[in-house]
Amino acid sequence: MTAAWFVLTRLARDRSALIGLVLIALLVLSAVLAPVLATHPDDVFELHPSERLKGPSGAHWLGTDRMGADVYSRLLFGARITILIGIIAVGASLAIGVPIGLVAGYHHGWVSDLLMRVSDIFLAVPQVVLAIAIAQTLGPSLPNVILALSVTYWPWFARVVYAETRALQKEVFVESTAALGASPWRLTVLHVLPNIASPIIVRASIGMGFTILTAAALGFLGLGPPPPTPEWGRTIAESREFLPDAWWYATAPGLAIFLTVMGFNLLGDGLRDVLDPRLRRSGPARDG
Amino acid sequence: MRLLALALHRLLWFAPTLLGLLVVTFVISRVIPADPVALVAGETATPAQVEALRRDLGYDRPLPVQFVDYVARLGRGDMGTSLFTRRPIVEDLAHRLPATIELTVVAMIVSVLVGIPLGVLSALWRNSLLDHALRVITVSGLAIASFWLGIMLQLLFAMRLGWTPLNGRLPGFPPQDLTGFYLIDAALTWDWGTFGAALQHLALPAATLAFPALATLVRFTRAGVLDVMQSNFALYERAMGLPRPLIVWKYILRSALTSTVTQIGLLFGILLAGAVVTEAVFDWPGIGTYAVNSILRSDYNAVMGFTVWAGVIFIVVNLLVDVAHTLVDPRERAS
Numbered sequence: 168m169t170a171a172w173f174v175l176t177r178l179a180r181d182r183s184a185l186i187g188l189v190l191i192a193l194l195v196l197s198a199v200l201a202p203v204l205a206t207h208p209d210d211v212f213e214l215h216p217s218e219r220l221k222g223p224s225g226a227h228w229l230g231t232d233r234m235g236a237d238v239y240s241r242l243l244f245g246a247r248i249t250i251l252i253g254i255i256a257v258g259a260s261l262a263i264g265v266p267i268g269l270v271a272g273y274h275h276g277w278v279s280d281l282l283m284r285v286s287d288i289f290l291a292v293p294q295v296v297l298a299i300a301i302a303q304t305l306g307p308s309l310p311n312v313i314l315a316l317s318v319t320y321w322p323w324f325a326r327v328v329y330a331e332t333r334a335l336q337k338e339v340f341v342e343s344t345a346a347l348g349a350s351p352w353r354l355t356v357l358h359v360l361p362n363i364a365s366p367i368i369v370r371a372s373i374g375m376g377f378t379i380l381t382a383a384a385l386g387f388l389g390l391g392p393p394p395p396t397p398e399w400g401r402t403i404a405e406s407r408e409f410l411p412d413a414w415w416y417a418t419a420p421g422l423a424i425f426l427t428v429m430g431f432n433l434l435g436d437g438l439r440d441v442l443d444p445r446l447r448r449s450g451p452a453r454d455g
Numbered sequence: 456m457r458l459l460a461l462a463l464h465r466l467l468w469f470a471p472t473l474l475g476l477l478v479v480t481f482v483i484s485r486v487i488p489a490d491p492v493a494l495v496a497g498e499t500a501t502p503a504q505v506e507a508l509r510r511d512l513g514y515d516r517p518l519p520v521q522f523v524d525y526v527a528r529l530g531r532g533d534m535g536t537s538l539f540t541r542r543p544i545v546e547d548l549a550h551r552l553p554a555t556i557e558l559t560v561v562a563m564i565v566s567v568l569v570g571i572p573l574g575v576l577s578a579l580w581r582n583s584l585l586d587h588a589l590r591v592i593t594v595s596g597l598a599i600a601s602f603w604l605g606i607m608l609q610l611l612f613a614m615r616l617g618w619t620p621l622n623g624r625l626p627g628f629p630p631q632d633l634t635g636f637y638l639i640d641a642a643l644t645w646d647w648g649t650f651g652a653a654l655q656h657l658a659l660p661a662a663t664l665a666f667p668a669l670a671t672l673v674r675f676t677r678a679g680v681l682d683v684m685q686s687n688f689a690l691y692e693r694a695m696g697l698p699r700p701l702i703v704w705k706y707i708l709r710s711a712l713t714s715t716v717t718q719i720g721l722l723f724g725i726l727l728a729g730a731v732v733t734e735a736v737f738d739w740p741g742i743g744t745y746a747v748n749s750i751l752r753s754d755y756n757a758v759m760g761f762t763v764w765a766g767v768i769f770i771v772v773n774l775l776v777d778v779a780h781t782l783v784d785p786r787e788r789a790s
Contacts, residue, residue, distance in 0.1 A: 183594075288475035291773060292766040293728030300483050300762040303750055304494065380600055384732050387602045388747055403603055410606070411614035421603030429598035 177441040184437020190430030198246040205240035211397055220413045230415035233405060234395075238419050241397035245420065248398050249427060252313055252382045253375045259317035260324055260378075261371060267321070268328025269355050272336070283329060286322035294319045295381050302390040309392040312385055316378050327370050331363035365442035369435050376431030383424050399424050462778050469774050474526075476766045481525050484759045486518065494755040497538045534760035539752050544760035548742055553635030554624060555734065555741030559726045561638075561657055562664035566722065570669040574676025575708060578684065589673055596670020601729045605663040605736035612659060619658050622738040626652065660737040664729050668722045675718050679711030686710075720776030724769060731765075 178184040202208050206228065215235030223230045229238040264286075271282040289297065294316075301315035332355070335341055344358055385391050386400025394401065399420040406416035485491050492509045493500070500508070509515050513524055528534075534544040577589045613621040620626070630640040630649045638657075641650035683689060684707060692702045734743030742761060749757035 284471065284475065288472055288479060291472055291770050292476065292762075293724055293769065295728050295731060296762055296765045296769075297479070297483075299731070299746065299750065300480065300759060301487075303755065303758045304483050304488050376598065380598075383600050384602060387600075387732060388735065388750055390750060400600070400602075403600075403606065407606060411610050414610060417603075417606055417610070421600060421607065424600045424603065425595070425598055428600075429594060432594065432598055 174438070174441055178434075178437050181437045181440060183433045184440070187430045187433030187435075187437060190426050191434060194246055194250065194427050194430065197243045198250050201240075201243040201247060205237070205243050207237035207240045210236035210240045211244050212395055220409060220416070222413075223415050229419045230413065232402070232413075232416050233409060238416060241402065242399070242419055242423050245397040245399045245402065245423070246427075248309065248392065248396065249379055249382070249424075252309070252316065253379045253431075255313045256316035256320060256378045256382070257371055257374050259313070260320040260374065261367070263317070264321035264324025264326075265328050265360075265367065268325040269332055269359065271325065272329040272332025273351060273355050273359070282325070286325045289319060289322040290326065294377075295384055298381060298385060299388065299390065302385055307390050307393055309396070312382055312391050315385070315390075316382060320374060320378060323374060324367065324370060327366050328363060331366055332359055335359055335362055365438075369439045369442065372431050372435035372438055376428040376435070379424065379431070380428050465774055465777050469770065472770055473767065476770065477526055477529065477763070478522075480759060480763050480766070481522055483762075484755075485514070485521060485525070494753075495535070497755070498753055529763065534763065535756040537749070537757045538754045539749070539757070544757050547745060547757070548760060548764050551740060551742045551745050554739060555727075555730055555743060557636045557638060558657065558660055558664065558734070558739060558741060559723070559730055561661045562668065562726055563719070563723065565661055566665040566669040566672055567719070569665075570672030571676050571708075571712070573669075574673040575680050575703065575711075577673060578677045578680035579703065581681070589677075593670040593674050596667045599666065601663055601667065602732040602736050604666060605660065605733055608659045608663060609736070620656050622736075624653070624656050624740055625649065660733050660739055663736070664726055664733045667729065668725055671718065671722060671725065676711065680707055683707045683711045720773060720779075723772050723776070727765065727769065727772075 178188060197204060206226075213236065215231070218227075218231050218235035219233060221227055221231045221235075227237050227239065229242065232238055232241070267282050267286070271279040297319045298315040301318060302311055305311040305314065341354065341358060344354055349358070382391065383398075383400035383403075386398045387404045389401070389404065391398045391401050394405075402420040403417055406413065406420075409416055484494075488494050490505075492505050492512065492514050495512070496505045496508050513521060516524075532545045534548075536542065537544050537547055540547055573589055577586045580586055609621055612619045625637060630637055630646050630653075631644050633640045633643055637653040638650060641647070641653055680703075689702060689707055692706060693699075730741065731743035731746055733739070734741045735747040738744060742764065746758060746761040746765075748754075749761065
């Protein structure tokens with residue numbers, strides 16, 4: 168608790184990290200309170216043909232879409248999907264990538280080589296390309312998008328954990344714990360893992376942003392959850408045929424994606440500064 | 456000779472990675488789906504057609520046999536036929552590759568020519584207004600969805616202002632086909648009208664694609680220059696009274712760029728991945744649009760063909776960058 172408080176207060180002092188925190192808080196609030204905040208909560212499924220493609224006004228803050236639904240209300244419900252995709256996909260990637268990275272980092276031998284070679288293959292190809300293939304094979308749906316993203320993102324965690332574990336093995340405290348007779352299991356879970364938590368947390372924050380961006384791209388390509396799901400990427404794809412007149416229809420969801428991803432990136436940068444003074448802000452933040 | 460040995464060593468790494476990629480695509484296309492043949496046959500196929508195709512393609516044989524056959528077919532350049540164009544997928548992709556390469560290379564040139572100087576200036580005038588403005592741009596560049604950026608650029612520059620064409624690669628006939636790259640073909644045939652039109656069509660998609668790459672480059676160059684500026688040799692040169700522009704643009708930049716060069720290889724990756732959605736937005740007739748159209752038409756073989764191609768291109772580019780890096784950086788050669 169004190170550690171978390173320490174990190175939070177340090178983050179709050181950094182202006183861009185604070186902006187990131189605020190953006191994420193807004194996202195979470197919109198998702199949780201979507202039924203309360205929405206001006207037209209039923210518009211996710213209802214049609215109002217007479218209200219089609221109306222510009223922003225007092226009744227419809229961000230205008231209406233091709234079905235006459237309120238764009239603002241659908242955006243709020245879209246935030247739920249975005250958070251769901253991000254958390255489950257990154258969580259699953261953590262669950263796969265961290266153990267693999269630990270095992271590969273701790274052991275020296277062919278198992279380690281094999282595990283890292285496999286993750287290299289995934290890293291050698293851009294995530295979106297493999298995700299397209301998987302999503303196309305499984306068919307467009309929310310669980311399949313999450314699956315496609317998890318299967319393609321775990322190697323990033325495996326890489327980080329592997330490199331950190333290898334570096335940590337040279338530390339005296341690890342050697343002495345091993346010399347005291349700690350089992351490999353105990354050593355990695357109780358001693359190595361807590362010491363490499365910082366880079367994992369930083370990677371997870373940046374990974375949230377990256378995963379949400381890729382999910383939006385899949386949605387845009389028609390591989391996301393099917394309509395009438397208010398997924399942001401798909402909404403942008405639907406809005407294209409009504410340009411340039413219905414400009415609000417395409418602009419709003421794109422801004423929502425932008426602010427969300429920016430929130431996670433800024434938070435990731437800030438966390439890196441606070442948790443790991445060795446690394447500076449200037450380092451890489453984007454994945455291949 | 457040692458360089459040759461090094462290049463061979465990298466090639467040895469290349470083969471298992473390529474094989475690994477084929478295992479992954481094989482698993483995705485043959486093992487995961489409930490009925491892979493139904494996917495290949497498309498939604499309109501009758502059960503009888505599916506069964507005929509199953510025997511025809513050999514999908515009724517054991518998986519290991521199928522895999523050997525799969526690799527052998529790909530080795531011969533056989534990826535099957537597209538359900539939509541009825542042509543071999545390899546031909547379709549090869550036909551469309553120059554458009555993608557042209558777009559990617561132009562975006563790369565733009566991001567390097569703009570990104571590196573901006574990164575240097577940002578480091579020189581640290582915490583100035585320019586530095587802060589550039590930080591906003593770099594943070595945005597990594598957070599913006601490129602398909603949305605493309606649509607917004609279309610909305611502003613093509614639809615509202617009318618400065619650029621909305622989409623496509625050229626309105627009329629392409630220049631005489633020499634290389635497949637319109638800019639080069641037009642220049643070679645001295646057809647400057649077409650050259651200009653091709654450039655105009657390139658402007659928006661290239662800008663869309665270049666933006667995230669540019670953001671990454673600014674960030675890396677800034678960090679590299681800041682690092683080198685604090686080094687002893689830069690201090691020494693300043694003490695020697697060398698003119699500041701010479702120190703900065705020649706000596707500091709040269710050593711700061713060694714890390715940026717490796718980044719360019721990674722950038723190429725970002726660009727090729729971004730090309731998929733960017734091409735779709737601008738109807739750019741490259742392999743990205745082909746992939747997207749195939750997704751929309753449930754043309755399964757074509758989507759998988761694209762995946763294999765993109766993967767192979769990627770691995771080859773990485774290999775080339777690795778070798779180039781070894782050639783450029785003497786420290787790499789020593790180790």
